[in-house]
Amino acid sequence: MLRSFLRYLLLFSILLAATWQSIAREYQLEFPRAPGPRFDNRVRRLYINRLAEEQPEMVMLGDSTLLDGVDPEKLSALTGMEISSFDVPGSASAYWYLVLKNNIVESEHRPKYVMILFRDTILTAPGYRVHGSYFVQLDEFARRNEPVLLERAYMGLMNPLERFLERYLPLYAARVQIRRDADALIRYSLTAWLGCDRACNDKSMYEIFTSANLEPGQLQNAIAAAEGYLYTRRQLDFDRQIDRSFLPEMIRLAQENDTELVLVRLKTLITGEQDARAVERYIGDLSDYLAGENVQFLDFGQDPRLMASYYKDSLHLTQEGEARFTEILAEGLKDEIVLDKGAGK
Amino acid sequence: MNFASPTFWLFFVIVFCMYWLIRERRWQNALLLLASYAFYSWLSPWYAALLGVSTLADFYLARQMSQQRKRAKTYLALSLLLNLCVLGIFKYYNFFNTQAAEALTAAGLSVDWFFIKFALPAGLSFYTLKKLAYVIDVSRGTLEPSDDLPSFALFVSFFPQLIAGPIDRYQKLNPQIQRTRRWQADFFYAAWPLIVMGLFKKIVIADSIKPLVDRVFGLDQPSIVLLIAGALAFTLEILADFSAYTDLSRGVAQLLGFSTSENFNRPYLSLTPTEFWNRWHITLSTWLRDYIFFPVRRALLRWERPLPHWLLLSIPPLMTMFISGIWHGAGLNYIVWGLYYGILIAGYQLLGLRGDWKPVSRLKSFFAWLMMFSFIVFGWLIFRAPSLAWLADAFLHAVWADGRDDMIVASIVLSRTIFYSLPLLIKYLLDQYIPRGVLRPVYYAALTIGVILYTGAATTDFIYFQF
Numbered sequence: 001m002l003r004s005f006l007r008y009l010l011l012f013s014i015l016l017a018a019t020w021q022s023i024a025r026e027y028q029l030e031f032p033r034a035p036g037p038r039f040d041n042r043v044r045r046l047y048i049n050r051l052a053e054e055q056p057e058m059v060m061l062g063d064s065t066l067l068d069g070v071d072p073e074k075l076s077a078l079t080g081m082e083i084s085s086f087d088v089p090g091s092a093s094a095y096w097y098l099v100l101k102n103n104i105v106e107s108e109h110r111p112k113y114v115m116i117l118f119r120d121t122i123l124t125a126p127g128y129r130v131h132g133s134y135f136v137q138l139d140e141f142a143r144r145n146e147p148v149l150l151e152r153a154y155m156g157l158m159n160p161l162e163r164f165l166e167r168y169l170p171l172y173a174a175r176v177q178i179r180r181d182a183d184a185l186i187r188y189s190l191t192a193w194l195g196c197d198r199a200c201n202d203k204s205m206y207e208i209f210t211s212a213n214l215e216p217g218q219l220q221n222a223i224a225a226a227e228g229y230l231y232t233r234r235q236l237d238f239d240r241q242i243d244r245s246f247l248p249e250m251i252r253l254a255q256e257n258d259t260e261l262v263l264v265r266l267k268t269l270i271t272g273e274q275d276a277r278a279v280e281r282y283i284g285d286l287s288d289y290l291a292g293e294n295v296q297f298l299d300f301g302q303d304p305r306l307m308a309s310y311y312k313d314s315l316h317l318t319q320e321g322e323a324r325f326t327e328i329l330a331e332g333l334k335d336e337i338v339l340d341k342g343a344g345k
Numbered sequence: 346m347n348f349a350s351p352t353f354w355l356f357f358v359i360v361f362c363m364y365w366l367i368r369e370r371r372w373q374n375a376l377l378l379l380a381s382y383a384f385y386s387w388l389s390p391w392y393a394a395l396l397g398v399s400t401l402a403d404f405y406l407a408r409q410m411s412q413q414r415k416r417a418k419t420y421l422a423l424s425l426l427l428n429l430c431v432l433g434i435f436k437y438y439n440f441f442n443t444q445a446a447e448a449l450t451a452a453g454l455s456v457d458w459f460f461i462k463f464a465l466p467a468g469l470s471f472y473t474l475k476k477l478a479y480v481i482d483v484s485r486g487t488l489e490p491s492d493d494l495p496s497f498a499l500f501v502s503f504f505p506q507l508i509a510g511p512i513d514r515y516q517k518l519n520p521q522i523q524r525t526r527r528w529q530a531d532f533f534y535a536a537w538p539l540i541v542m543g544l545f546k547k548i549v550i551a552d553s554i555k556p557l558v559d560r561v562f563g564l565d566q567p568s569i570v571l572l573i574a575g576a577l578a579f580t581l582e583i584l585a586d587f588s589a590y591t592d593l594s595r596g597v598a599q600l601l602g603f604s605t606s607e608n609f610n611r612p613y614l615s616l617t618p619t620e621f622w623n624r625w626h627i628t629l630s631t632w633l634r635d636y637i638f639f640p641v642r643r644a645l646l647r648w649e650r651p652l653p654h655w656l657l658l659s660i661p662p663l664m665t666m667f668i669s670g671i672w673h674g675a676g677l678n679y680i681v682w683g684l685y686y687g688i689l690i691a692g693y694q695l696l697g698l699r700g701d702w703k704p705v706s707r708l709k710s711f712f713a714w715l716m717m718f719s720f721i722v723f724g725w726l727i728f729r730a731p732s733l734a735w736l737a738d739a740f741l742h743a744v745w746a747d748g749r750d751d752m753i754v755a756s757i758v759l760s761r762t763i764f765y766s767l768p769l770l771i772k773y774l775l776d777q778y779i780p781r782g783v784l785r786p787v788y789y790a791a792l793t794i795g796v797i798l799y800t801g802a803a804t805t806d807f808i809y810f811q812f
Contacts, residue, residue, distance in 0.1 A: 001534035007786035008537075015790050159351065162801075175798045190760035196753050204753035208571070209560050218563035218731055 016171065023170040027177055035166035036154040037135060037176070039142040046140075047086055047103035055109050056084035058262075061096045062117035064089035065266050068316040070117065071326045078330035084111075090137065092122055092129040094153045097246035098141035105257045114254060115262040119315070120279050120301070121230045123263070123286075124241035126152040128229055131176070148249055156244055216313070223314055227270055236278045238285035251293050262296045264329065267306045269314040298332045300325075346387045347508075348593035349547045356384065361600060365528045374499055374522060377601065381504040385468075392466040395431070400501045402427055403476045407483045407490040414486075421484040428473050435465050440675030468508040470672055472501050474632055479515045481636055488515065496522050505598040509590050511606045512628040518603070526602035536599035538789060542772075543592030545792040549799045550765045551586035554578050557758050562729055570746040572739055574758035576726040581766050583725060584613065587626070611773065613721060616713040618689040619700030621721060629669070638665040658694045663687035673728075678736070682727040689720055768792065 024031060051059070058081050060066055067087035076083045086099060096116055104114060122128060130138060130153040142149060155163065165172040184198075191201050211219060235241065242248065254261040265283065283301060290297045300306065305328055310321025317325055346353045360380045367373050386393040406424045410417040479500075482488035491497040500518050561567055561575030591608040598605045612625035622630045642661040645652055652660075663684065670683020693699070704710045730736040746752050775785055 001531060004786060005534055005537065007783060008789050011783075011786050012790035012793050015794050019794065161351075169797075171794065171797050172800070175800070178798055186761050186764045187757050190756045191753050194753065194756060196749075201753060201757070204750040205757065207750045208564070208754045213565055214563050215565040215731060215735065222559070222563060 016169075019171045020169075023174050023178070027170075027174045029170055029174060031170055031173075032167045033173065035158060035163045035173075036150045039139050039144055039146060039149075041144040042140075043102050043143055044140045045103070047099055048107045050084060050086070051104065051107040051109045051111065054082065054084045056082045056111050058083045058113040058115055059104060059111045060085045060087070060115045060117060061091075061099060062087050062266075063091045065119060065268075065315050065317075066117045068312075069266060069322055069325050070329060071322055074323070074326045075330055075333075078327065079333050088137070090129060090134060092125070092134075093118075093246045093250075094126060094128075094130050094138055094149060095134075095141065097250055098138060098146075098149065100250055100253055102141050102143065104259070105253055110257060110259055113260050113262050115264055116250075117264045117266055119230075119266045119268050121235045121241070121282055123247050124238065124245035125230055125235050126245050127154075127157045130154065135176075148246070152244055152246060219313055224270060227268075227315070231270075231275050231279070236275075236282050238282045238289070242289060251295055260296065262298070262333075263290060264332075265297070265299045265301045267300050267303055269308060269311055296336075298329075298336060300328065300332070303328065346384065348590065348597065349544060356380075356387075357597060357600075364601060368527070370523075370525050373526060374495060377504070378495055378499045378502065381499065381502040381507060384504040385502065385507060388467055392468075395466055395469075396472065396502055397498075399428065399431060399473075399476070400498050401494075403480055403501075404491065404494055404497050407480050408492070410480070410483050411490045417484050421480060424480040425477070428477055432469060432473050435469055437675040439465075471510045471512055472507060474512050474629070474672075475506075475514075476501055478512075478632060478636065482515070491515075491519070503598070503603075505594045505601070505603070506605060509587070509594070510626075510628055511591060511594065511608045512632055513606050517606065521603050528602070532599050532602055536596040539592045539596030539599065541789050541792050541796070543589045543594075543596060544796045545768065546585040546589035546592065549792075549795045550768065551582050551589060553799070554582040554585070554761065554765055557761060558582050558729070561758065562731060566743055567739060568743050568745060568747045568751045569739075570751055570755045571758070572726065572743070573722075574755040574762070576722050576729070578758050578762045579729045580613070580722050580725050581762050581769075583729075584609070585765075585769070613718060614714065615717050615721075616704070616710065617693045617698050617700055617702055617717060618686055618720065619693065620702075621717065622686070622690070623700050629672075633665050633669055637668055638662070641665070655695055659691040662690035662694070666690065677733045678727050678730050681733060682724055685724055685727060768795075 020031075023029070047059075058079075060070060060072065060075075060083060062069075062085075064087070066085060067089060070085065072083050072085040088095065100114060104110065116123070138149070138153075158166065167173075171178075188198055188201055196204070214222070229235065251261055279301075283299065287297055287299070306317075306321070306325060310317050310324055312318045312321075346356065360376070364373055364376055367376060382393050382397070385396060403424055406420045406427075410420045413420070479488070483490045491500075496519065497515075499522055500515055503518065506513060558575055558579045561571055561578070564571070567575065588609045595605050595607070606628050608627050608629075610624040610627065612621055615621035615624055638661050641664050642657070645657055645660060664687070666683045666685075666687030667680065668683070669686070670680045673679045673683070693702075704713050727733075727736065730739075746755070771788065775788060779785070
């Protein structure tokens with residue numbers, strides 16, 4: 001028994017030492033290293049170019065709920081302002097922070113308003129949508145040196161053991177890339193025999209699992225499971241989360257660059273009754289905080305005009321819902337935000 | 346706090362150190378009891394309160410049974426009523442009230458209060474079966490009731506087994522609870538392979554397969570080829586997930602000086618449905634055999650009018666597996682899944698193919714295995730389907746393969762299933778052909794590397810938590 005365990009320990013140590021060398025060489029990592037992922041230094045100029053081309057007075061930032069929820073042309077017509085929509089499905093606060101910091105603020109044409117459309121706790125959940133394919137999305141807009149992003153989205157969420165392993169153990173530090181490579185090997189090898197390369201493979205996955213093919217009940221369950229992260233006790237604790245989030249940085253960046261931040265809370269059908277009370281407490285704290293920072297806040301989270309029939313699932317609006325919400329948002333902007341500032345018509 | 350989470354291991358290290366520092370058995374038991382309730386309260390303090398109250402009730406009722414033998418049946422009935430009501434309310438209320446509310450709403454009645462939902466306390470089905478076995482055995486007179494409440498409460502709530510078994514009997518656990526326990530290195534030597542294997546099966550295999558399985562079973566109308574690929578992937582996922590839990594549970598219990606039951610013995614190598622249930626979720630199967638199957642069979646044999654042979658062979662497995670289906674969950678597909686196995690067992694038995702049946706030739710064995718494995722995969726398809734309507738729709742209307750994309754995605758699902766089943770296959774070959782030697786430590790070292798590599802990928806709750 002003892003001999004078997006000692007053999008295991010010895011072999012495990014040998015394997016670990018072997019991975020130490022090979023992984024560090026294969027993935028060009030030096031150890032010890034700073035914990036957290038590595039970003040390349042390239043930053044896409046997508047939104048800098050769009051700002052130069054479209055010259056909007058207002059930019060909307062958000063995820064698929066913005067894409068399905070607001071018609072930018074109609075909103076422009078209703079408010080009399082040039083509005084561009086930077087809607088990216090799967091984006092969240094880390095992405096919006098990077099777009100604001102590395103594209104909008106650095107653009108020659110800076111919009112007067114940046115309006116972020118968010119739901120519930122997403123603005124103070126820095127670790128939401130930052131791993132896996134979301135990391136690739138973030139990397140497009142991140143520079144090599146992003147201390148705030150690294151600290152708040154990654155290192156701040158690690159325990160001391162994870163930090164230690166990230167720093168000293170190549171196998172652990174490179175595990176995401178290794179997993180990705182292993183997955184590619186598994187995924188693409190068999191289909192290669194069928195004459196299907198990576199692009200064809202990815203296209204097939206997309207074609208089959210596009211949300212239009214999903215069973216509605218299962219889609220709801222999948223959304224609820226993914227969104228569950230936003231409704232944990234930790235995420236609902238505003239005082240704990242605010243200084244760990246990107247929100248204070250986004251406010252600072254906007255204020256230092258003469259851009260007014262407007263925050264718009266969207267309505268969802270996702271919260272249960274218990275969650276709803278905690279969410280409303282959280283929104284109360286957020287509202288007080290934003291008032292203290294002179295940030296405009298429009299809250300449609302409980303708006304009775306947005307009926308359940310306007311939703312195609314618990315988050316996304318139908319076309320009819322989109323049209324109605326665009327009108328409601330325009331009214332809100334004119335009555336509570338834009339006209340107060342005298343910037344609209 | 347599941348066994349694959351860092352929080353659990355932090356909790357366990359604290360309990361482990363304190364437990365072995367205390368040398369007095371009574372205090373060790375008290376610590377384990379406290380730790381078990383703390384573990385359960387982590388999920389919800391209400392769950393722990395429910396566990397405590399139901400434990401007290403069964404302790405009292407069992408003692409009354411022994412002291413008043415004439416009224417034993419009354420106390421047994423009370424205990425059955427109590428346990429089954431609690432199980433029924435928490436497990437099946439949501440299902441039945443949704444059905445009833447839909448019917449009443451269709452009739453134009455307002456039924457808002459009907460929509461109140463109860464959350465199912467994790468592990469309720471498991472510890473209820475433990476307690477039921479205890480009270481039934483006491484009522485039969487085959488077991489002396491406990492006069493030691495803390496020990497009985499520890500038997501019910503023992504945290505390595507609380508959430509998803511194994512469903513060990515009082516006769517197995519109590520002697521170990523009563524025994525003086527001193528630390529032995531053998532505990533560790535027995536535990537570490539189980540823990541490494543359990544973590545690997547959960548973190549590497551089950552959690553890697555799960556996303557694809559969820560996607561296939563989330564499709565509105567998958568093609569047949571996708572359905573088959575998804576069912577095969579789920580066949581691997583559920584074995585890896587559930588047996589991982591059992592391995593971890595046994596490993597953790599072993600580190601505390603307890604030997605608990607095995608739940609799996611290569612179930613997918615079975616040649617008959619009876620053999621499958623002798624190898625799959627063994628502690629549940631033996632529970633069902635001892636408290637449902639045998640009593641039903643005995644009752645049928647004692648019937649005034651002798652029943653035909655085929656009925657004698659069919660009714661007990663049908664009833665047993667029907668109850669097994671209900672136990673697994675509230676939903677028609679669980680009931681149909683249970684009945685499906687009932688029919689299979691009865692059918693095989695009527696053909697003379699019992700659990701110990703072995704064909705004479707290797708070719709016949711192979712075909713018998715292939716047929717049984719196909720039955721198992723189809724069973725998991727019923728089990729995992731979002732609803733029976735979905736499954737019926739898939740079989741009635743779906744095409745074999747809706748274009749090339751379907752074939753490509755099915756290949757992806759299959760290649761991942763094959764890849765992640767390889768470690769289990771290697772383990773089987775090692776156990777079968779090279780039980781000793783250096784290859785085994787190499788295997789476990791490689792598994793440990795795999796666990797480090799997949800840590801933090803997406804650790805989810807164990808599937809059997811929901812039952």
